[in-house]
Amino acid sequence: MSNRKATVYVRLKDGVLDPQGVTIQRAILNMGYDMVSSVKSGRFFELEIDAEDGDVEARINEICGKLLANPVIENFQVEFEK
Amino acid sequence: MKFGVVTFPGSNCDYDAYAAAKLIGQDVEFLWHQSDDLKDSDVVILPGGFSYGDYLRSGAIARFSPIMKSVIEFAATGGLVIGICNGFQVLVESGLLPGALMRNEHLRFSCKYVYIRVERNENAFTMACQPGDILKIPIAHKDGNYYNFQGDLEEIKSKNQVLFRYCDRDGNITQESNPNGSMYNIAGITNERGNVVGMMPHPERAVEDILGSSDGLKVFQSVKKYIMERAGVEKA
Numbered sequence: 001m002s003n004r005k006a007t008v009y010v011r012l013k014d015g016v017l018d019p020q021g022v023t024i025q026r027a028i029l030n031m032g033y034d035m036v037s038s039v040k041s042g043r044f045f046e047l048e049i050d051a052e053d054g055d056v057e058a059r060i061n062e063i064c065g066k067l068l069a070n071p072v073i074e075n076f077q078v079e080f081e082k
Numbered sequence: 083m084k085f086g087v088v089t090f091p092g093s094n095c096d097y098d099a100y101a102a103a104k105l106i107g108q109d110v111e112f113l114w115h116q117s118d119d120l121k122d123s124d125v126v127i128l129p130g131g132f133s134y135g136d137y138l139r140s141g142a143i144a145r146f147s148p149i150m151k152s153v154i155e156f157a158a159t160g161g162l163v164i165g166i167c168n169g170f171q172v173l174v175e176s177g178l179l180p181g182a183l184m185r186n187e188h189l190r191f192s193c194k195y196v197y198i199r200v201e202r203n204e205n206a207f208t209m210a211c212q213p214g215d216i217l218k219i220p221i222a223h224k225d226g227n228y229y230n231f232q233g234d235l236e237e238i239k240s241k242n243q244v245l246f247r248y249c250d251r252d253g254n255i256t257q258e259s260n261p262n263g264s265m266y267n268i269a270g271i272t273n274e275r276g277n278v279v280g281m282m283p284h285p286e287r288a289v290e291d292i293l294g295s296s297d298g299l300k301v302f303q304s305v306k307k308y309i310m311e312r313a314g315v316e317k318a
Contacts, residue, residue, distance in 0.1 A: 016229065017263075019187050067146070070139055070175065072182040073229060 004049045006060050009077045010069045011042035083309040085110040086123025088153070088169075090144045095130035095166065098286040103127075105289055106302050115147040124309050125162040125206075126153055128169025130222070130284055140183065140225045141171030150176055162206050162305060163278045167223055170270075170280030179273055179280045180238055181230035186223070187263025193222040195294060196261050198269045198283055199249040202242055205272055206308035207279045210300050216253045217246075217297040219283040221261055226282040228264035228271075235265055246270035246281055 012018050018040055025039040045068055049056060060078055069076040085103040089096045089112050096112065103110035111121050115133075120126060134143035144150065150172070157163045157178050165173040173179040186192060200208050200215040211217075230238065238244060246269040250259045260267045262282070270281030285298030 017184070017187070019185055019189055019263075023189055067142065068138070070142070070182055072174075072231075073184065 004051070004056065005081050006047040006049060007079045007081075008045040008047065008060075008064055008068055009042060009079075010044070010064075010074050011040060011076075012073055013075055016073050083108055083124045083306065083313070084122060085125055085127060086113045086120055087111070087127045087129055088113045088115060088149055089129075090115045090131065090133035090147065090168075090172075092133045092135055093129050093131035093168070095168075095284060095286060098284070099127045099129045099166070102286040102289045102298070102302050106299065106306055108306060113149055115144070115149045118148045118152045120149075120152050120156055125164065125305050126156060127286075128153070128163070128165040128172050129286070130167030130169060133168055133172065136168075136225075139171075139175065140168060141173075141175040144168075144172045145176040154178065157273075157278050160275065160277050162309075164207055164301075164305070165278075165280040166284055166286065167221075167226075167282055170282055171225060173278060173280040178278050179271055180234055180243075181228055181271070183225050183282070184227040184229050185225055186227050186261075189224075191222075191224040192226075192261050193220070194261070195220045196269075196283060197249050197251050197253075197259065198246040198281075199253050199255065201244050201247060202272075205245060205276050205279070206305050207272075207301050208245060208304050210304040210307050214253060215300075216249060216251065217283075217285075217288075217300065218251075218295040219285055219288045219298050220294070221283050222287075223262070223282055226262040226264065228262075228266075228268040228282075230265060238271060239266070241274055243272050243274060244268055244270075245272050245279060246283070 020041040021039040200211040247267040285301040288295040288298030
C-alpha cells in the first residue's frame with residue numbers, strides 16, 4: 001500500500017465577491033500597513049491517501065469537484081506528493 | 083396529506099416546521115437524516131439550522147446524507163420539496179436549485195423581520211397568494227447572499243424561477259431592503275419545473291400573530307391547497 005498525500009487549495013473564482021478578503025484587507029490598512037492592496041480568502045485541505053491503483057488523481061479531483069469545492073463559486077487546485 | 087420534516091444533526095427549526103403543519107391541521111412526521119424513508123410524505127421540508135455544524139460550507143455535508151438521496155429522487159419525479167434557510171443551502175449544494183448562497187455581504191449574522199414580495203403564484207408554495215403580495219417574515223442567517231453567474235441569473239429570471247424578493251414595507255425593491263447582498267434581491271427561487279422551492283426567510287416562524295406575523299402561514303396553506311386540489315383531480 002503506497003501512502004500519498006494530496007493538498008487541495010480552494011479559492012473563489014475571479015469576479016466572485018469575497019467580502020471576507022475585503023474586510024481583512026481593510027483591517028490590514030487599519031493596522032497601518034498600506035502596501036497590501038488586495039486579499040483573497042480560501043481554504044486548504046490535506047488528504048492522506050491509501051491506494052495503489054493509477055486513477056487516484058482522477059478520483060481525488062472528483063472528490064474536490066463534488067464536495068471540497070462548490071463549482072458554482074469556487075476553483076480548486078490539487079498538489080500530490082509521494 | 084402528509085408533511086415530512088427532515089432532521090439533520092444541527093437542524094433547529096424542524097419542530098417549528100412540524101408545528102406549522104399541525105397548525106393547518108395536517109399530518110406530519112420527522113424524517114431522520116440517516117434513513118432513506120420519506121414515509122409517504124406529500125411534501126418534504128428541509129428545515130433551518132446548522133446541519134453538520136455548517137462545516138465546509140453551509141449545506142455541503144447534509145447533501146450527502148442518506149435521506150437526501152431519497153429527497154433528490156422524490157424531486158426528480160415531481161415531488162414537492164421546500165428548503166428553508168439551511169434547507170435552501172442544502173438544495174443549492176445538492177444541485178436541485180441553481181446558484182449558491184454566500185456569506186452575507188456585511189459578514190454579520192442577521193436575525194430580523196423583513197418584507198418579501200411574492201413574484202409568482204403558479205406554484206404549489208405560493209398559490210394562495212397573489213403576485214405582488216407583501217409578506218412579513220423573519221430571516222436568521224449568515225450565509226444568505228444569493229449568487230449566480232450573470233447569464234444563469236438572467237435565465238432563472240426569464241424562466242420565472244424567482245419566487246420571492248426582498249422589498250420595503252410597500253413592496254418596492256430597494257437596496258436598503260436587501261438584508262444580505264443577494265443578487266436581484268432574491269429571497270427565494272424555484273427549480274424550472276416549480277416543484278422545488280428554496281427560501282432564506284422562515285415562514286414557519288411567522289404562523290401566529292403572537293409571533294409578530296402570521297404571513298408565513300400562506301406558504302403552508304398554499305401547499306395544502308395545491309395537494310388537496312391535486313387529490314381532487316386524481317379522484318375525479
